[in-house]
Amino acid sequence: MDLDALTGCLTSSACLVTQTTSGFIIGMLLFLVAVGLTLIFGVLKVVNFSHGAFYMFGAYFAMTAYQFTGSFALAMLCGAAGTALLGLVFERVFMSRVYGRDVLMQLLVCYAFVLIFDDVVRMVWGPEFKSMGMPAAFQVMPLFIAGGVVPPYYLLLIGVALVAALILGLGLARTRIGKVIRAAAHNPGMVSALGINTGLIYGGVFALGGMLAGLAGALAAPVRSLTPGMGFSVLIESFIVTVIGGMGSILGALIGALLIGMIRSFGSLGFPLFTEGLMYLFMVIVLVSRPTGLFGKEVA
Amino acid sequence: MTELPADKALDMPSSETRSARPRYRDALIALVAFAVLALLPMLFSSKFLLDFVIRCAAYGLFATSLNLLVGYTGLTSFGHGMFFGLGAYGFGLMMQRTGVAVPVAFVATLAITFVVALVIGAICVRLKEIYFAFVTLAFQMLIHSTILSWVSLTGGDQGLRGGIPRPAFLGIDLSNHLHLYVASCALLVVGLFLMYRIAQSPFGYTLRMIRDNATRASFVGIDVWRAKLTIFVLAALFAATGGMIMALFVSGAYPEFAYWTISGEGIFINMLGGVTTFLGPMVGTALFLILNDTVTRVTEYHGIVLGIVILFFAIGLRKGLMDFVIEWIAQRRERSGERG
Numbered sequence: 001m002d003l004d005a006l007t008g009c010l011t012s013s014a015c016l017v018t019q020t021t022s023g024f025i026i027g028m029l030l031f032l033v034a035v036g037l038t039l040i041f042g043v044l045k046v047v048n049f050s051h052g053a054f055y056m057f058g059a060y061f062a063m064t065a066y067q068f069t070g071s072f073a074l075a076m077l078c079g080a081a082g083t084a085l086l087g088l089v090f091e092r093v094f095m096s097r098v099y100g101r102d103v104l105m106q107l108l109v110c111y112a113f114v115l116i117f118d119d120v121v122r123m124v125w126g127p128e129f130k131s132m133g134m135p136a137a138f139q140v141m142p143l144f145i146a147g148g149v150v151p152p153y154y155l156l157l158i159g160v161a162l163v164a165a166l167i168l169g170l171g172l173a174r175t176r177i178g179k180v181i182r183a184a185a186h187n188p189g190m191v192s193a194l195g196i197n198t199g200l201i202y203g204g205v206f207a208l209g210g211m212l213a214g215l216a217g218a219l220a221a222p223v224r225s226l227t228p229g230m231g232f233s234v235l236i237e238s239f240i241v242t243v244i245g246g247m248g249s250i251l252g253a254l255i256g257a258l259l260i261g262m263i264r265s266f267g268s269l270g271f272p273l274f275t276e277g278l279m280y281l282f283m284v285i286v287l288v289s290r291p292t293g294l295f296g297k298e299v300a
Numbered sequence: 301m302t303e304l305p306a307d308k309a310l311d312m313p314s315s316e317t318r319s320a321r322p323r324y325r326d327a328l329i330a331l332v333a334f335a336v337l338a339l340l341p342m343l344f345s346s347k348f349l350l351d352f353v354i355r356c357a358a359y360g361l362f363a364t365s366l367n368l369l370v371g372y373t374g375l376t377s378f379g380h381g382m383f384f385g386l387g388a389y390g391f392g393l394m395m396q397r398t399g400v401a402v403p404v405a406f407v408a409t410l411a412i413t414f415v416v417a418l419v420i421g422a423i424c425v426r427l428k429e430i431y432f433a434f435v436t437l438a439f440q441m442l443i444h445s446t447i448l449s450w451v452s453l454t455g456g457d458q459g460l461r462g463g464i465p466r467p468a469f470l471g472i473d474l475s476n477h478l479h480l481y482v483a484s485c486a487l488l489v490v491g492l493f494l495m496y497r498i499a500q501s502p503f504g505y506t507l508r509m510i511r512d513n514a515t516r517a518s519f520v521g522i523d524v525w526r527a528k529l530t531i532f533v534l535a536a537l538f539a540a541t542g543g544m545i546m547a548l549f550v551s552g553a554y555p556e557f558a559y560w561t562i563s564g565e566g567i568f569i570n571m572l573g574g575v576t577t578f579l580g581p582m583v584g585t586a587l588f589l590i591l592n593d594t595v596t597r598v599t600e601y602h603g604i605v606l607g608i609v610i611l612f613f614a615i616g617l618r619k620g621l622m623d624f625v626i627e628w629i630a631q632r633r634e635r636s637g638e639r640g
Contacts, residue, residue: 047430097615103376103429108571108614111564116607123601232560236441239434247431276445280438284423287435291426 006270017148019265025154025223027261028161032216034238034245035168035253036209042248043185043205046095049110051238052231053117054083054210058217059226060125063132066221072135076160079218080211087210091203114232121228130226138222157219164212169250181205185248240283246296255294330493337485341478350481351549356585357488358545362562363569363581364495365538370567371575372499373531374511376429378563379436382420382443383536385558386413387543389447392460392553401469409544410537417536418529425528437560444558459554464547484545491538496578498534507531568606571613574622583622 009015033055040048058079065071065078090113098105138153172178184191184201192198217231224230241260245252260279267275286293341350362384369375390409394400400408420439424432447454455461466475473479498504510517510524518524547553556562565588573584591609595602617624 041430047434094611094615103433104370104567104571104575105614105618107376107378107433108567108610111567112607112610112614114564114607115603115610119601119603119607122603233441236438240438243431243435243438273449276449277442280442283435283438287423287427 003270006266009266009269012147014147014149017145017150019269020262021148021150021154023262023265024158024258025261026264027258028158029216029220030234030238030241030260031254031257032161032164032219033213033234034241034257035165035250036212037235037238038242038245038248038250038253039168039212040206040209041242043181044091044095044099044202046099046106047110047239048095048206048209049107049235050090050113050117051209051213052233052235053114054087054213054231055217055220055234056117056121056226056228056231057086058083058214059132059221059224059230060121060130060217061214062218062221063130063226064125066132066135072137075132075135075221076215076218079221080215083214083217084207084211086214088203088207090210091206092199095206096199096202117231118228125226125228127228132221132226134222153222157223160215160219164215165250165254168212172250237279240279242293243283244286244293246293249293249295252293252295326493326496330489334485334489337489338482341481347477350477352589354481354484354545354549355589356582357484358542358549359565359569359589360488360582360585361491361542361545362539363566363573363585364492364578365535365542366566367570367575367578367581368495368499368507368531368535368538370570371580372504372511373507373528374429375425375528375532376433376567377436377532377535378433378567379438379440379560380535380539380566381560381562381564382436382440382558383413383417383539384543384546384562384566385443385447385553385555386416386536387540388547388553388557389454389460389543390540391544392464392547393453395464395466396460399465399467402466402472403469406544409540413536413540414533417533421529421532421536425525425532437563440558440560440563444555444560447555447558454553454555457555460547460552463551464553466548466551480548484549487541487545491541492582495538498531499578503527503530568610571610572621574619574624574626577622577626580622587621 009019033051036054037048037051040046040051061082062075062079066075069075094109094113095106098109134153138151138156140152142149142151143155144150172181180191180196181201181204184196184198188198191201216234237260238257241253241256243256244259245254245256259282263278263282264275267278271278290296337353340353362380366377366380369377369380387409390412391405394405394408395402398405420436424435424439427435448456450456466473468475472483506517506522506527510522510527514524517527543557546557569584569588570581571584572587573580573582575581591606592602595605599605613619
């Protein structure tokens with residue numbers, strides 16, 4: 001435990017800015033993964049245990065696209081579109097067979113795919129750590145805000161994630177498609193009876209969830225190292241986020257992700273050995289005091 | 301298991317008549333099983349076979365205890381492997397650091413597991429199934445990351461190295477391979493016997509009732525939370541015993557023992573053997589170990605092969621092996637009944 005470092009940081013504006021930025025980075029990436037998880041759970045009533053694999057594929061797709069084209073925008077697009085397609089196929093071919101069956105089967109199918117996807121990545125890209133490298137456009141002088149160092153790429157990452165959150169939130173609340181999705185989450189039988197193809201909606205929601213995770217992976221690729229199995233710790237953390245924020249709530253996922261991001265960022269100063277522990281501790285406190293999560297409506 | 305009540309109706313009368321028979325019958329079967337296992341080295345002296353049985357004992361206790369949760373109570377734990385790891389590390393550390401006798405370390409490890417399982421269980425068993433699965437998984441990851449980061453105690457990612465001292469006690473020398481084999485068999489048989497008695501006890505039937513309809517159970521006056529917590533802790537104790545056998549076998553403890561994949565493997569083993577029979581997980585364990593050993597020898601990408609096998613069972617067959625055996629026996633009985 002190193003409380004001096006923590007209080008020292010809290011009183012210095014430079015350190016405060018640096019740590020807050022890094023908390024935002026962690027939080028925003030987690031949000032993109034967690035919001036897909038929570039969306040899929042809200043509509044399909046399954047927890048996609050292999051959601052971390054989409055994050056991983058997003059990163060690898062982006063790296064490969066970047067190496068071939070050299071275009072950062074194309075890399076992001078490839079990461080997101082590739083995982084959306086993967087999500088659609090995965091849902092239609094496999095997950096759709098285990099809806100309504102017991103949790104054990106759903107977990108087993110996803111568990112199988114965690115094993116398969118990790119090995120596929122190992123086969124195609126090799127088992128070693130890979131790095132995409134920072135795109136040339138962002139290799140510029142970092143910004144100095146109140147004495148703290150903020151690389152421009154971080155601002156882009158936070159911005160993209162915030163825009164995604166906004167589009168998603170408004171899209172679900174205001175558009176016709178959003179309305180149909182919410183209706184399908186509430187009563188799929190009735191939606192289907194009204195002549196709407198629920199299979200398509202399920203596939204679409206899964207693709208959307210996969211795309212968001214893939215986008216997170218693609219955004220993370222320049223700043224994190226890539227390795228098979230990189231998705232699993234992200235999955236666990238984003239699950240903790242959804243538990244804290246409340247399953248099915250987009251706002252909850254955002255708040256939960258930012259809280260976890262800050263806990264990780266500041267916790268690593270004060271409790272370097274117990275950073276992960278702090279996260280779990282926080283989850284336990286929320287679970288015990290509010291079992292539905294901070295923004296959950298349904299009874300957990 | 302929510303989809304099984306129909307099968308249960310088939311299975312219930314036969315198990316009731318079985319438990320109505322004298323209790324010593326089960327004890328006798330256990331004794332015979334132990335005798336057969338213990339005499340095995342006289343017939344086949346292959347070290348490979350003995351190693352296989354020891355690993356079966358470790359994984360089998362773990363998988364069967366998981367079945368008490370998954371199959372009997374309907375608690376899909378995805379973090380049961382944490383108690384396997386806890387048993388291995390608790391026992392290994394106790395032997396390395398304190399130098400107490402083996403039985404003392406054994407009991408002390410069970411005591412530690414009891415306390416940890418009580419705390420984690422008290423938080424988890426209230427949760428609905430998918431939450432329960434993931435929060436147990438999160439606790440597993442917490443224990444795993446604690447093992448990795450607490451390097452001064454656990455050796456971090458290197459694990460407990462340098463071997464676990466195994467001083468002889470009461471004429472049993474666990475550093476002798478044959479003694480270790482017999483001790484593992486004894487622990488396996490005693491563990492299975494105890495778990496069978498739990499499953500066939502009134503408490504065991506309370507658990508089945510909670511699985512089939514928790515609301516009804518609480519209406520007839522059962523404290524569901526207490527019953528779930530009790531079986532959670534009991535299952536953890538047996539899983540820790542499996543972990544201790546594993547620690548003795550490899551003479552060490554490694555972070556992989558506490559990693560989530562152990563829990564995944566446990567669930568897979570249960571699926572493979574089937575959760576509707578008591579011995580299903582044991583059959584699953586043997587199958588899984590054979591499968592794992594073969595696949596590891598043939599290819600380095602054993603995740604793909606295992607994944608496809610899991611998909612084949614989960615989406616294709618939808619049942620475990622023992623479920624098919626039970627069905628087959630029932631069909632035969634029906635047919636012979638028609639004839640006679």
